Amino acid sequence: MDSDFAIIGGGVVGLSVAWGLLKRGKRVLVLDGDDGSFRASRGNFGLVWVQSKGIKQPRYAAWSQQSATAWAGFADELADATGHDMSLEQTGGYDLHFSEETLKKTVAQYEELKAKLDGNYPYEVLDRKALLAEEPEIGPKVVGAILHHQDGHVNPLKLLRSLADDVRRLGGQVLSEKTVTDVRKSDVFTITCADGSHVQANKVILSAGLGAMELGPKLGFKAPIRPQRGQVLITEKLPKLINRPSLIARQVDEGGVQIGATNEEVGLNDGVTQSGLSGLASEAVAAYPVLADAQLVRVWGALRILSPDGLPIYQESPEMAGAFLVTCHSGITLAAAHARFLPDWLEGTNAAPDLEVFSEDRFIVS
Structure with missing residues (x-):
């Protein structure tokens, strides 16, 4: 059976949109990549964050606020449906x-x-x-x-699990190990994967993170995104030390303190460096001296998705009507907005949010 929507990318962004569409009775298929894919959803800092966003573009601040306001209800609904507590704390x-x-x-x-x-x-x-x-x-x-x-934080891995579980419970299909290589359109979209399989859908949403760099132009998008590496550290489980999160450190629901993150322009290199990790540790100890005695148990590097101005991109293809690009840096913060409000934009309803400032028209690509 053909789907109403095929979503390319099974991270937090793609699954949030899928969940919202399924809630409206749409037939949704999610195509997720293989284990070698760069996955920001598994390496992010877990913040639901408003402050500092939109300094140069107030619409982005308002969009982040709208999502942050919707987060508690979004989390409660997911928890009720799946039994997973995502440990959302939103006390600033x-x-x-x-x-x-x-x-x-x-x-x-x-x-x-x-x-x-x-x-x-x-x-x-x-x-x-x-x-x-x-x-x-x-x-x-x-x-x-x-x-x-309006700020807070959440366990991002529990969020990802909850979304995947509830998308399936609601009747959505999530196909793993599906690297999309081509998309064609006639009466419907035909999507080709690297393993030779094909799927069809009435509409397509490209939310594949950095995968949009290669696939985007094939669908008529500029997709001027780039990777930015963020290195992160996490300590052993500790007694309660930090009451509210900051951009320097947060104490996660399981007790460890997460420290980060760097902002590095290193292409597709998601490794870690001694200099990067040392800089993060030094700043964290300056902020919370008690961390000097904490043992580190894990470090990692992950690649963010950034547009030239750091804002999200929401765009319908000028060449393939019904194909949409949905990509952003703040997939956790905007998860509630993508689930609650973006489906109206995708379907062009009267309730559609005004996302014109986030279109690709703001970029000049030579």
């Missing part, structure tokens, strides 16, 4: 600062963004004394923090 997150100068500069940027959002940007500035009251283990080098109340 910190932007830690080691100098008064950077803190004041960031606050000024936030105030400008807040004005553009009609005041809807719930944050407060904590001086060192106020921060210590919230985080007793904070180090003496930290002068203060910005606490944004």
Whole structure:
């Protein structure tokens, strides 16, 4: 049986969209790659994060806020259906600062963004004394923090498992070891995989992360995305040390402290380096000196997906009507929006969110 939608890419982005479409009664097929595929969904930091996003594009801030607001209900519905607790905590997150100068500069940027959002940007500035009251283990080098109340974190692997399980429960097909090599369109789309198999669908969504670099142009997209490496460390399981996450460190639901991440332009190299890991460890110890005695149990590198301006790309192909590119850097943060609101855009309903600023028209590709 043909599908209404074939989704190329079985990570958090693709599965979130699949889940949302299935909830609307659509027939959905997800094609996931092999174990050699670069998988941001298995290597990310697990943040549901609003602050600092959209400084130069308020629509991105608003889109992130809309998703963050929908996250609790999204997580509850998945948990009720699958029995998996994704350990969502959404009591705010910190932007830690080691100098008064950077803190004041960031606050000024936030105030400008807040004005553009009609005041809807719930944050407060904590001086060192106020921060210590919230985080007793904070180090003496930290002068203060910005606490944004819409921020939080989640266990990304449990999210991925929950989405995959519920997509199948809802009647979706998820086919693994399917590397798509070509997509053609006549009356319907015919998708060819490297193993010689073919599937058909009325519409196609390309959400294959870095795989869109090669496949995107075949569907008429510019797909001007690139990889950026992030190295991450995780400690042994520890007693409760950190109450809220930051971009430097977060204590995960199982007790370990996750430290990261680097921002490296190294092509498709997802390895780790001594210099990168040492830099992360040094900053984490400066923020939380108690971590100096913690044992590291795991390190990894993963590749982010970035557009030239760092914003998501939502685009229907100008050459193949019914083919859509959905790609972003913040797949965890935007998972709720992709599940709850993006299906209206994909189907062109009256409730479709305005995503025009995220189209490929903003890029000039020579």
